[in-house]
Amino acid sequence: MGKIGGFKEYIRTDEENVAVLERVKNYNEFTIPLSKDKIKEQGSRCMDCGIPFCHSGCPLGNLIPDFNDMVHQEEWQSALEILQSTNNFPEFTGRLCPAPCEKSCVLGIIAEPVAIENIEKSIIERGFAEGWIKPQPPQTRTGKTVAVVGSGPAGLAAAQQLNRAGHTVTVFERDNAIGGLLRYGIPNFKLEKAIIDRRIAILEAEGITFKTNVNVGVNFSVDELKAFDSIVLCGGATERRSLPTKGIDSKGVVQAMDFLSQQTKVLYGEKIDNQVKATGKNVIVIGGGDTGSDCVGTSNRHGAKSVTNFEILPKPPVGRSESTPWPFWPLQLKTSSSHEEGCDRNWLINTKEFIANEKGELTGLKTVEVEWKMKPGQRPELIEKPGTEKIWPCELALLALGFTGPEKTLSEQLGLEIDARNNYKANNYQTNVPNIFTAGDMRRGQSLIVWAISEGREAARQVDLYLMGYSNLPTKGNGDLPSL
Numbered sequence: 001m002g003k004i005g006g007f008k009e010y011i012r013t014d015e016e017n018v019a020v021l022e023r024v025k026n027y028n029e030f031t032i033p034l035s036k037d038k039i040k041e042q043g044s045r046c047m048d049c050g051i052p053f054c055h056s057g058c059p060l061g062n063l064i065p066d067f068n069d070m071v072h073q074e075e076w077q078s079a080l081e082i083l084q085s086t087n088n089f090p091e092f093t094g095r096l097c098p099a100p101c102e103k104s105c106v107l108g109i110i111a112e113p114v115a116i117e118n119i120e121k122s123i124i125e126r127g128f129a130e131g132w133i134k135p136q137p138p139q140t141r142t143g144k145t146v147a148v149v150g151s152g153p154a155g156l157a158a159a160q161q162l163n164r165a166g167h168t169v170t171v172f173e174r175d176n177a178i179g180g181l182l183r184y185g186i187p188n189f190k191l192e193k194a195i196i197d198r199r200i201a202i203l204e205a206e207g208i209t210f211k212t213n214v215n216v217g218v219n220f221s222v223d224e225l226k227a228f229d230s231i232v233l234c235g236g237a238t239e240r241r242s243l244p245t246k247g248i249d250s251k252g253v254v255q256a257m258d259f260l261s262q263q264t265k266v267l268y269g270e271k272i273d274n275q276v277k278a279t280g281k282n283v284i285v286i287g288g289g290d291t292g293s294d295c296v297g298t299s300n301r302h303g304a305k306s307v308t309n310f311e312i313l314p315k316p317p318v319g320r321s322e323s324t325p326w327p328f329w330p331l332q333l334k335t336s337s338s339h340e341e342g343c344d345r346n347w348l349i350n351t352k353e354f355i356a357n358e359k360g361e362l363t364g365l366k367t368v369e370v371e372w373k374m375k376p377g378q379r380p381e382l383i384e385k386p387g388t389e390k391i392w393p394c395e396l397a398l399l400a401l402g403f404t405g406p407e408k409t410l411s412e413q414l415g416l417e418i419d420a421r422n423n424y425k426a427n428n429y430q431t432n433v434p435n436i437f438t439a440g441d442m443r444r445g446q447s448l449i450v451w452a453i454s455e456g457r458e459a460a461r462q463v464d465l466y467l468m469g470y471s472n473l474p475t476k477g478n479g480d481l482p483s484l
Contacts, residue, residue, distance in 0.1 A: 002046035002065075002072045010041045012112035020341050024300050027188040027267055029095075030337075036074075039122045042115045043071030049106035053327045054116065057104030059454040060093075061476040062086045064101055064116055071119055080127040083120060085474070088157045088453055089199060091128075092182060094121025095191050097450045098290075104327035128198065135205035142166040144467045147228040149216050149410070152180025153449050154440025155234035156199075157456025158463075159208050161473055162232075165464045169208045170228070174215035176270075180236060182449075184261035187294050189301075193268065217409045225414075230435045230463050233410060233424060234456065237441035241401040243286070247354030252362030256291050256400035263298055278302035282393045284365055285309045285343075286351060287400030290336075295398045297338030308344045308392065312370065312382075315347040348372075350382070352389065354397060365392045406442040421445055429459040430466070437463050 015031040023030035046068035054064040070079035105113035127133045144167045148159045151173040163169045179196045278299035285295045288311030321331035353366040369388035373381040405422035419425040424438040439459035440452040464471035
């Protein structure tokens with residue numbers, strides 16, 4: 001695979017970014033694509049490792065050495081066919097995936113791993129630019145109908161796979177545009193929404209029906225849903241985690257997803273009354289994950305007076321932790337492009353109180369430094385450090401604390417069981433109601449986009465088996481490959 005010795009001849013090269021002072025002036029994507037020659041070099045670094053651990057690192061089972069080799073040989077159409085055989089939406093994962101495949105790349109033991117994610121993005125964008133990606137509606141229909149509830153990556157993947165099997169698929173989305181968190185949870189500077197629209201147009205041309213502003217169980221009865229032969233629930237984990245902290249109801253304490261979704265909606269011409277703005281404010285983002293990073297980037301674009309990030313966990317090491325050796329996902333410090341745009345990052349800090357004025361408006365946060373006491377066989381204990389309380393000026397606190405599970409509206413009305421982790425319980429994606437299946441964050445809890453796509457694909461195969469008694473849909477990592 002790749003060029004013999006290519007990993008010694010070429011160094012890893014990543015996309016460059018537009019300068020900070022320029023990119024924070026707008027909400028556009030700001031990466032500068034590598035040339036075709038540079039991407040070829042990156043594919044040439046794939047080292048014929050014998051056992052490609054990147055396969056197991058990727059939840060989709062992407063055939064990474066195979067498409068790397070095709071890029072090395074400049075066989076771009078073959079690379080595209082291999083990539084699409086396991087991944088329905090490389091244009092999403094190529095922008096948003098944290099690339100667990102790269103963390104398990106064998107080359108990463110001795111050098112910088114292969115730039116798999118960027119190669120993936122380059123392949124799919126070349127495919128669109130060349131007109132190679134076209135609608136492929138099924139040649140025959142089975143007469144079976146399937147309702148997919150939720151249009152995030154899990155729902156879209158399930159819908160496309162089931163449509164390919166010949167079933168008539170309708171996707172229900174409660175918001176006013178398709179895409180789920182891809183649409184409203186991911187800022188435009190990471191994923192411009194024209195990228196979603198481009199893919200939705202293909203799915204519609206393939207025969208999938210999309211219905212927006214349909215909140216099943218609220219303005220669309222579950223009795224109407226039961227008219228379908230099978231149902232796939234892909235509504236995501238949408239119950240947001242909060243804090244049991246004094247002053248949490250102060251005006252100016254806002255859930256991160258409300259802040260982010262409002263900005264995207266305004267950007268596309270929707271009217272939002274009393275939009276939450278960071279302009280001129282001291283902003284504190286509580287939570288150090290990707291959503292927290294997105295809040296940092298959005299706050300900087302609003303023109304915040306200051307942006308501070310709190311994380312209750314210890315600061316990760318710059319390199320791999322000894323507790324997460326290759327090929328495991330590493331405990332390692334991640335500095336995002338949003339952090340680079342301006343952010344005071346703080347670890348081992350806990351919010352004790354949200355301080356408000358007589359009008360109930362947030363004016364500050366009281367915090368305390370903490371440490372984690374480890375006890376063998378027990379959960380770590382959070383210990384406050386005496387004498388470390390501090391007051392931080394703050395007019396906007398954004399809670400980026402993740403999600404506790406899916407809403408229970410559908411499960412209650414459909415009579416579905418819940419598992420010990422507060423998710424919809426399923427065996428091989430099938431719930432306790434035989435014709436109802438579930439996938440994505442609704443089934444496995446808050447996770448990665450690449451897991452959502454994988455879940456959607458796997459669930460679709462189980463639905464197809466249920467409806468037809470057999471399935472020609474591929475299993476994980478076993479796509480319909482071209483002859484090479």
